[in-house]
Structure formats: structure tokens, C-alpha cells
Amino acid sequence: MLTKGTFMIIAGSDSRAICKASSSRAVRLGTFGVVLAALALVGFASSALAADDAGETAFKSNCVICHAADGSGTPTGKALKAPDLRSDPVQKLTDAQIEEQIMNGKNNMPPFKNTLNKDQVKALVAYVHTLGKKH
Numbered sequence: 001m002l003t004k005g006t007f008m009i010i011a012g013s014d015s016r017a018i019c020k021a022s023s024s025r026a027v028r029l030g031t032f033g034v035v036l037a038a039l040a041l042v043g044f045a046s047s048a049l050a051a052d053d054a055g056e057t058a059f060k061s062n063c064v065i066c067h068a069a070d071g072s073g074t075p076t077g078k079a080l081k082a083p084d085l086r087s088d089p090v091q092k093l094t095d096a097q098i099e100e101q102i103m104n105g106k107n108n109m110p111p112f113k114n115t116l117n118k119d120q121v122k123a124l125v126a127y128v129h130t131l132g133k134k135h
Helices: 023-062 075-079 095-104 118-134
Strands: 006-011 017-022
Touching: 023 118, 095 118
Parallel strands: none
Antiparallel strands: 006 017
């Protein structure tokens, strides 16, 4: 707990600017800092949600025809031997391995390096990992 009085606040990158502040002002600044931290977390959460949305959008636009909306595989995908994206072997792949398969294709899967940009691929990789958690 802060008590009434004054203390020194050092500011600036070279630590030359020094000022005195009352403890009540420090409490206000502390509250302001907490609010800023909370806003930063909200921003991070919303960007994470945006990435999830981007991955889901990319998946629905490019992958559901073979992998189905839930990742289990459509009849077409199963005929092409597309794996169940919810399965342990797929879920155990690293992000880099999944990214490689998306970019360059594998077996009957076509490459998407000319269709999806790097951010879409990263979002898609994250989305593929969520499919295993829903299973």
C-alpha cells in the first residue's frame, strides 16, 4: 500500500528526466497501467480470434471439398486418400510439416503456394490443430 508523500519517477530512455509525484498520482498511474495492460490483452485476444477466423475462412474456401467441415474427410477426399485431419498422426505433425504440405501438396493434395499467402497458411495450420481438439 502506498502512503502519502512524494517519491521520484525516472522517465525517458536516457534516464535524465526526473520528477516528483504524489502517491495519489502514482495510484492513478498504476490504475492507468492496469487498464493499458488489459487493453493490450484484449488486443492480443482479438488478433488471435482474427487469426482463427482467417484459418477457418481459408479452410472453408480451400479444404472442405476433400477434408469436410469437421476435418473427417468427404467421400471425394476419402477416395483420394485424404487423411482425417482430426487424427493423431495429423495432429502430431509440427506446424512446419503441415505448412509444407499445404504449400507444396502431398500425394493427391494439390499445392496451395500460389493460392494462399504466408499469413493464410499460418492461420490454416492453427485451424487444423483446432480440429483435433473438437474430435
